[in-house]
Every structure is written in structure tokens, then in C-alpha cells.
Amino acid sequence: MNNLPEIRRSKLKKILHEKKNIRVMEASNGLTGLIVENTKVDGKEYDAMWISSLCDSTLKGKLDNEVVDFTSRICTVNEIMEVTTKPMILDGDTGGKLEHFVEHIKLLERIGVSAIIIEDKKGLKQNSILGNKVEQLLEDKEIFAEKIRKGKEALLTEDFMIFARIESFIADKDIKDALDRAETYVNAGADGIMIHSYKKDGKEIIDFLNVFKKRHPNIITIVVPTTYSHFCESELNAYGANIIIYANHLLRSSYAAMIKTAKRILKDESCDVASKEDCISMKEILGLIGDSND
Numbered sequence: 142m143n144n145l146p147e148i149r150r151s152k153l154k155k156i157l158h159e160k161k162n163i164r165v166m167e168a169s170n171g172l173t174g175l176i177v178e179n180t181k182v183d184g185k186e187y188d189a190m191w192i193s194s195l196c197d198s199t200l201k202g203k204l205d206n207e208v209v210d211f212t213s214r215i216c217t218v219n220e221i222m223e224v225t226t227k228p229m230i231l232d233g234d235t236g237g238k239l240e241h242f243v244e245h246i247k248l249l250e251r252i253g254v255s256a257i258i259i260e261d262k263k264g265l266k267q268n269s270i271l272g273n274k275v276e277q278l279l280e281d282k283e284i285f286a287e288k289i290r291k292g293k294e295a296l297l298t299e300d301f302m303i304f305a306r307i308e309s310f311i312a313d314k315d316i317k318d319a320l321d322r323a324e325t326y327v328n329a330g331a332d333g334i335m336i337h338s339y340k341k342d343g344k345e346i347i348d349f350l351n352v353f354k355k356r357h358p359n360i361i362t363i364v365v366p367t368t369y370s371h372f373c374e375s376e377l378n379a380y381g382a383n384i385i386i387y388a389n390h391l392l393r394s395s396y397a398a399m400i401k402t403a404k405r406i407l408k409d410e411s412c413d414v415a416s417k418e419d420c421i422s423m424k425e426i427l428g429l430i431g432d433s434n435d
Contacts, residue, residue, distance in 0.1 A: 144226045146253030151300040153228035153255035156188050162378040163188035165386045169196040173391050174221035175429055194232040196392045207234050211245055228255040235262050239288050243295045250301040258335050260306035261285040277312040282322050286329035293330040302332035310338040310345045319349055333361030343369030347380050354381035
């Protein structure tokens with residue numbers, strides 16, 4: 142397994158250069174990393190892994206508000222890196238304090254992560270899926286741009302990328318605000334723009350892509366169709382999305398399965414039916430882990 146940092150770090154840029162449009166799946170530990178690494182259907186596979194702060198926090202029983210510190214996040218990254226080879230995009234939340242962000246960027250680049258996405262919020266970070274049910278505070282665009290600028294200046298290679306995640310629609314701002322922020326972040330050196338929305342129709346996303354890609358056809362654009370999941374990849378690609386991230390689907394599906402099994406065993410006062418109907422064999426799981434170490 143060839144997963145040396147300098148080789149792994151450069152993979153994302155190479156894939157984007159070759160394919161233009163890629164799909165990315167959430168990985169939150171070694172096992173889910175192996176699933177993303179090895180899953181193939183009809184010649185299709187995932188191009189990269191998304192290391193989600195939401196999933197990482199949830200698996201630790203914590204809120205998604207940056208309570209899990211960066212050192213812990215790096216432990217998760219290393220756990221996945223040890224058993225996989227696909228490039229990684231790290232969910233960097235707000236990026237934290239400027240001085241800390243610069244140091245974090247240096248570390249991520251050194252260990253072989255390919256990119257980080259940071260969002261333009263301030264204060265106590267609230268998960269974007271909550272939308273306007275909670276207070277979503279946006280950072281001043283120039284302050285956020287300076288974080289991007291300093292992060293880029295700290296890099297030692299051209300492999301590592303910094304993507305700016307725009308939260309205008311999450312804070313119920315209009316497309317003008319989103320596009321204005323995008324221009325500022327691109328001018329600051331952002332390698333790409335992630336545009337996010339909690340609304341199910343996806344109209345805000347499409348409207349943004351239609352305008353932004355005309356202005357910046359060569360800038361990478363990223364979408365996360367968690368709420369507007371009825372769009373297929375080819376549609377989003379046609380509108381200009383280069384990276385599609387499936388941000389939390391392995392976590393959500395595993396949670397549903399675990400709750401079902403836990404309830405069935407309580408009800409039956411036995412694990413017999415659950416073992417037969419709801420569980421795969423440990424031999425199959427151990428086979429996946431064993432194959433990764435060959």
C-alpha cells in the first residue's frame with residue numbers, strides 16, 4: 142500500500158486535472174475509510190474521502206460546534222491514513238484563530254492531506270443543516286480572506302489546496318452576498334469555492350453556480366447535496382459542480398442499523414434473529430480489514 146505523504150497529498154489535484162468532476166464520500170474512522178477505499182460498482186468508485194467534523198464529533202458523542210479539538214481530529218486522520226490510499230479533504234470548520242490555522246495548515250500538508258475546507262462563520266459554530274433554526278453568524282469577508290491568504294503563504298508545496306465554504310444561504314443572505322464573498326475569497330487565493338444551502342429545492346445552489354462559473358470557469362466548485370439530494374451527479378456537474386461530497390451518509394445509515402439491532406435484541410431477549418437478519422458475519426468484516434493489510 143503506497144500512502145506516503147508526498148504521494149497522497151498530490152493525488153487530489155491530479156484527479157481533478159484528469160477528470161474535472163469527482164465524487165467524495167465521508168470517512169470517519171479506519172473501517173469507513175476501508176469501505177470508501179474498496180467500494181466499487183459497475184466500474185465506479187469514490188475519488189476521495191471527506192473527513193467530516195460533524196461525523197467525527199457525533200461518533201465521539203459531541204456536538205458539532207468545534208468542541209473536538211484539532212489534535213483529536215488529526216488522530217482520526219492518521220487512523221484512516223494508515224489503512225487507505227485515497228486523497229483526503231478535511232472539514233476544517235471555521236479554521237479557528239488565524240495563528241492556529243496557519244500551524245494546522247503546515248501540519249496537514251506535511252502528513253499528506255490534500256485539501257481543507259473552511260467556512261466563513263464566526264462565534265460558536267452551528268451546524269449548517271439547522272439553517273435559520275439557530276443563529277448563524279457570518280465572519281467579515283475581509284477577515285476570512287486574510288485567513289485564506291495567510292494559509293496559502295504558509296504552504297511549502299503547490300499540492301495542498303484551501304477551499305472557502307460560503308455560508309451566505311445558511312444565514313439567509315441573498316445570492317449577491319454569496320457571489321461577493323466568493324469574489325473576495327478567490328482574490329485572496331482560495332483554490333475553490335464550496336457553496337452550501339439548507340433548502341431542499343437546490344435553487345440557491347444552481348443560481349449561484351450559473352453565475353459564478355461564468356465568471357470563473359476554471360475555479361473549482363464544490364457542492365454537498367445533503368438536503369437537495371434529488372439532484373444526480375450528472376445534473377450537478379452540468380451546472381458546474383466539480384466536487385460532489387456525500388458528507389454524512391455512512392454515519393446516518395450505520396446509526397439507523399445499530400438502533401434497529403439494539404431494539405431487536407432488547408425485544409427478543411436474544412441476539413439470534415438480529416444476528417441472522419440484521420448483521421453480517423464478523424468473518425466478512427475481518428476479511429475487509431485483512432485485505433487492506435495484504
